[in-house]
Amino acid sequence: MTARIIDGKTISAEVRARVAAEVTRLKTDHGITPGLAVVLVGNDPASEVYVRSKHKQTQEAGMASFEHRLPADVPQAELMALIAKLNADPAVHGILVQLPLPKGLDSNAVIDAIDPAKDVDGLNPTNAGRLASGLFALTPCTPLGSIIMAKTVHASLEGMNALVIGRSNLVGKPLVQLLLNENATVTIAHSRTRDLPALCRQADLVFAAVGKAEMVKGDWIKPGATVIDVGINRTPGKDGGKDKLLGDVAFAEAKEVAGAITPVPGGVGLMTVACLLVNTVRAACAIHGLPKPAV
Numbered sequence: 001m002t003a004r005i006i007d008g009k010t011i012s013a014e015v016r017a018r019v020a021a022e023v024t025r026l027k028t029d030h031g032i033t034p035g036l037a038v039v040l041v042g043n044d045p046a047s048e049v050y051v052r053s054k055h056k057q058t059q060e061a062g063m064a065s066f067e068h069r070l071p072a073d074v075p076q077a078e079l080m081a082l083i084a085k086l087n088a089d090p091a092v093h094g095i096l097v098q099l100p101l102p103k104g105l106d107s108n109a110v111i112d113a114i115d116p117a118k119d120v121d122g123l124n125p126t127n128a129g130r131l132a133s134g135l136f137a138l139t140p141c142t143p144l145g146s147i148i149m150a151k152t153v154h155a156s157l158e159g160m161n162a163l164v165i166g167r168s169n170l171v172g173k174p175l176v177q178l179l180l181n182e183n184a185t186v187t188i189a190h191s192r193t194r195d196l197p198a199l200c201r202q203a204d205l206v207f208a209a210v211g212k213a214e215m216v217k218g219d220w221i222k223p224g225a226t227v228i229d230v231g232i233n234r235t236p237g238k239d240g241g242k243d244k245l246l247g248d249v250a251f252a253e254a255k256e257v258a259g260a261i262t263p264v265p266g267g268v269g270l271m272t273v274a275c276l277l278v279n280t281v282r283a284a285c286a287i288h289g290l291p292k293p294a295v
């Protein structure tokens with residue numbers, strides 16, 4: 001049997017529709033237009049693509065979108081001054097600095113400087129700590145999207161064996177916290193883990209977030225398991241053709257074993273942007289002292 005495909009296109013469109021409805025409510029009932037500021041330093045072509053799609057989707061959801069572009073050789077102080085300006089701007093409810101930053105810039109200092117109330121990436125240590133403590137927090141978009149996708153297959157993740165492969169601050173660690181909030185039993189694997197294939201075969205839920213193309217093989221998957229592929233690995237096309245996007249999972253093999261699986265492209269990546277809109281609405285509500293929205 002081949003796996004059910006968890007379709008990021010459909011699910012992210014549903015999330016965006018809910019965000020748009022919430023934005024309409026905020027405008028009519030409270031006169032608030034949620035605003036997202038995206039800061040892009042340098043001109044990495046992949047980042048350009050993401051930033052463009054963020055801008056488009058923010059506007060389509062009825063929110064205000066502010067783009068700030070700085071040259072790759074911008075001094076750290078100038079970037080910090082922009083963050084301070086955005087922190088103080090009442091029209092801005094969410095601030096995202098596209099990562100990674102060009103060499104020579106200190107991204108930790110930048111992330112630290114973002115007002116935690118506007119940190120829609122959920123990377124500020126205040127938000128990471130609040131999430132780990134079970135307090136209200138803005139949570140990183142990719143883990144949030146990954147959980148939403150898993151929950152389209154399993155209404156409850158309670159008691160399930162979840163394996164998170166990867167321990168980054170952006171994905172692995174916050175994903176672990178969100179899974180614990182869902183009452184899953186969580187194992188974290190990383191580059192030093194012994195016998196990853198055997199560990200993987202015990203997992204009902206596999207989240208692959210390592211950044212290595214097609215590392216997770218089909219025979220690592222427990223039959224019927226749900227596989228969420230967080231990897232986006234850009235690989236040059238054959239014979240000078242277009243670049244290909246590959247996930248961290250060997251999709252063709254894994255889909256013959258898994259019960260449900262996300263594709264790349266068309267999976268978690270689309271959810272990341274949709275969840276950024278969710279976080280911007282959540283931030284706007286919290287900043288204005290309104291209850292947590294239904295998105």
Ligand SMILES: Nc1nc(=O)c2c([nH]1)NC[C@@H]1CN(c3ccc(C(=O)N[C@@H](CCC(=O)O)C(=O)O)cc3)C=[N+]21
Pocket residue numbers: 049050053096097098099100121141142232245264265266267268269270272273
């Ligand atoms: N501060 C920060 N926050 C981020 O959330 C962040 C970041 N920096 N830097 C880069 C990564 C990457 N990322 C993606 C967003 C959308 C897709 C996406 O839409 N992917 C589509 C198509 C992608 C394509 O065709 O190139 C898909 O998977 O189907 C992927 C990846 C957000 N990131």
